[in-house]
Amino acid sequence: MTTxxxxxxxxxxxQDHPRLMLLTGAGxxxxxxxxxxxxxxxxxxxxxxxxxxxxxxxxxxxxxxxxRSLIGWPVMRNAQPxxxxxxxxxxxxxxxCQLLVTQNVDGLHNKAGSQNVVDLxxxxxxxxxxxxxxxxxxxxICDQLSTLNPEFAQLTASAAPDGDADLERDDFHQFQLTDCxxxxxxxxxxxxxxxxxxxxxRVDTAFDALEQSxxxxxxxxxxxxxxxxxxCRKAHELGKPIALLNKGVTRADELATLKLDAAxxxxxxxxxx
Numbered sequence: 357m358t359t360x361x362x363x364x365x366x367x368x369x370x371q372d373h374p375r376l377m378l379l380t381g382a383g384x385x386x387x388x389x390x391x392x393x394x395x396x397x398x399x400x401x402x403x404x405x406x407x408x409x410x411x412x413x414x415x416x417x418x419x420x421x422x423x424r425s426l427i428g429w430p431v432m433r434n435a436q437p438x439x440x441x442x443x444x445x446x447x448x449x450x451x452x453c454q455l456l457v458t459q460n461v462d463g464l465h466n467k468a469g470s471q472n473v474v475d476l477x478x479x480x481x482x483x484x485x486x487x488x489x490x491x492x493x494x495x496x497i498c499d500q501l502s503t504l505n506p507e508f509a510q511l512t513a514s515a516a517p518d519g520d521a522d523l524e525r526d527d528f529h530q531f532q533l534t535d536c537x538x539x540x541x542x543x544x545x546x547x548x549x550x551x552x553x554x555x556x557x558r559v560d561t562a563f564d565a566l567e568q569s570x571x572x573x574x575x576x577x578x579x580x581x582x583x584x585x586x587x588c589r590k591a592h593e594l595g596k597p598i599a600l601l602n603k604g605v606t607r608a609d610e611l612a613t614l615k616l617d618a619a620x621x622x623x624x625x626x627x628x629x
Contacts, residue, residue, distance in 0.1 A: 362601070362618035363626030369599045369614050370452055370627070373570035377562070378444060379587055380458045380465070381577025382517060383602055387438040387621045389431065390462055391517050396604025398578040402516065408552035411544060412486065418542070419531040421520075422501055425545075427513050428521035429498055432480060437468035440575065443624035445469035450629060455565035457558075459577060459584050461518055461547045474558050476583060478547035480519050487541025494519075497534060497543060504532040518547070554583050566590060571597040571613070576620045579607040588612075 370376065382392035394400060410417045437445075445468045447453040456473045458465055461480040465473050483492040502509040508531060513523040536543055548554050566572060572591040579585040588608035591598050597613035600606050601623055609615055616623065 362616045362623045365614060366599065366601065366616060366623060367627055369571075369573070369597070370447075373597055374452055375454050375568075375570045376447075376452055376573045377566045377569040377571075377587070378447070378453050378456045379572065379574045379577065379584060380444070380456065380460060381575070381579070381584060381602075382460060383576025383578075384440045384620045385435070385438070385460055385462055385464055385576070387440065388435040388462075388464060389515070390435050390464075391515055393517050394578050394580060394604075398580050398605050398607070402522070405518065405520065405550055408549035411549060412542065415533075416529055418533060420528040422533060423505070423508050423525075423528050423531045424513070424516075424521045424523045425519055426498060426502060426505070426509050427511060427523060428515050429480070429494060429519040431515040431521075432462050432519040433495070435462060435464060437464045439621040439625040441465055441468035441470070443627060443629070444575070446629045447627075448472060454569050455562065457562045457565075457587065459581070461545075474561055476548075476554055476558055476562070478545070480545050480547055482546035483543050484546040485536035485539060485541040486544055487536060488539040490536060490538050491546065492543070494545065500534045501532075504534065519545070548583070559586075562587060563590060566596065567594060569596065571599065573599045573601070574606070574608070575601045575624070577602060577606065578604065 386392050441464050448470050456470050459476050461477050481494045483497045513521040516522050577584050585607050588611050592611045599614040600612045601616045
């Protein structure tokens, strides 16, 4: 299938279902230089990300996470929206996108101009104290960590998903952490780690929008994680049509009305808006 044909088929789906809920995943941000987790078969490309319980219970896990973050976070912070993000913002402007639910934590949809966005897994540019719930900016915390750990701040490594980096060392135990200035509590990116639970209000908002929509359009997600797959399952239960735009397999292929194995940016940029 050529990209043009994929755009035409998606254009027809949108014309037939003009009020859509959109769900996006990591595949939409790879053209912005942010790596994704899975290959075209839906398998892990690398070791799975940190688990919530491990981060909260193990000091060395936190030291390793924040040391790698000094390298990986600037890649995500400096990333810019690509053609797919901009096309989705236009879909909202045109009235097609009733609600945008993203599994990504990079904030690129907002940078592109989308306003009605549910950040299902939170935002990586915020850090929360797990004790008193006070919020800090990610830049603020990384600046403090760089000052405390100048030798780590000078390291280089390849970027990994969600502000991580492919850095392995034997001396993470020497990395100095900063704690909450208010209560001394553990600081954690304000995102839903694996093993944690998506806040119920975000899920309910998405379900409400899905019930009022003409269908569901999924872009750049393998849907292997249940937090995203649940919306396809709900759409199927409601009898709503589902369109999938993703390179490779998805968990919801058997539920789809339309499956497009094509590049997100090129396909969305080819829409007639």
